[in-house]
Amino acid sequence: MARAARLLDLLQLLRQHRFPVSGQALAAELGISLRTLYRDIATLQAQGAEISGEAGLGYVLKPGFVLPPLMFDQDELDALLLGLSWVAERTDPALQSAARQALAKINAVLPPERRPLPGQAVQLVGPVPLAPESNTLLAQLRQAIRRQQVLEIHYLDLQQIPSRRAIWPLAIGYFEQVRVLVAWCELRQGFRHFRTDRISYCAPSGARYVGTRAQLLQTWRTQEGITRSVATADIF
CATH class of the missing domain: 1.10.10.10 (Winged helix-like DNA-binding domain superfamily/Winged helix DNA-binding domain)
Known part of the structure; x- marks a missing residue:
């Protein structure tokens, strides 16, 4: 070795x-x-x-130390490039830009012989039509999740019934065609899943929600019967 x-x-x-x-x-x-x-x-x-x-x-x-330069075996590198390529294609502009910057940083530290050539990637992300939504909404939701902010939203459910909700955003699930927000709903007094393309209005209420996001997510996972690892479950 x-x-x-x-x-x-x-x-x-x-x-x-x-x-x-x-x-x-x-x-x-x-x-x-x-x-x-x-x-x-x-x-x-x-x-x-x-x-x-x-x-x-x-x-x-002590946590927090990273030893440069980055070194990955081929499977690790393929996984990173595929994941970042998916984010660069299937998310909002802010995350797309971040994914492209991360790809550029990885390419910069790879030896020339390990660097993937343009148009010769081993794994490709196929085209899938995505439900339309505001370009700023997902970035706004991510920020509210990090800050544990209560949000006021206007929502249209699958039966086309509009409602106004105060929610505690916890996580965003990225599916092939839609994004889904996991949140505690004050109106329903329970966890609910909101399609982001059906949120017509979103603004912070100025309040923080009670407890911690980690505790609420764990309660949600238990209620939903989710037993996957934290790293996987956190995206939905």
Whole structure:
């Protein structure tokens, strides 16, 4: 294994542990000697990684450190490029722009031989007609979710019945043809799913909702019987 790849693997192992893990355990997991492990720990510390501990006591990594340059195996790279390409095609202008910038950053740090050539991507995102909605609505919803803001909306349901709601936005689900907002509805006193293309008006009420988004999402998942991982479930 190349040393750069081994250092990344060591970082990943340290990230998986909230409490100090022994050098012996880390060395065994990586298939290296303790002496090599100690040298690798020292190298990461010199690069700026905040690794606490010492030989005989165990090591723990303070969250937030990323070791440049980025290094991905081919499947990881394909997954990243496909996911970012999907976002660049199927979301609102703000996220599309962010996805394209992320793609440019990834291409900038890849070795030339790993860099995908224009028009030669392995995975392609097919065209799908999307339900129309305001270009600013999704960005507004994402901002309200991050800030835990109560929103006032005007909504037209599937029976074409209009209503005015005060909602607590929690997450946005991106489907092939529609986007769906998961929210607590004050009118119905329960969790509801709102198609974003049926929201004709949206504005912050000036209030924050009670509790935390994480707690409300967990309650919603339990009620819906969702058992997928947090990373997957958070998008819907």
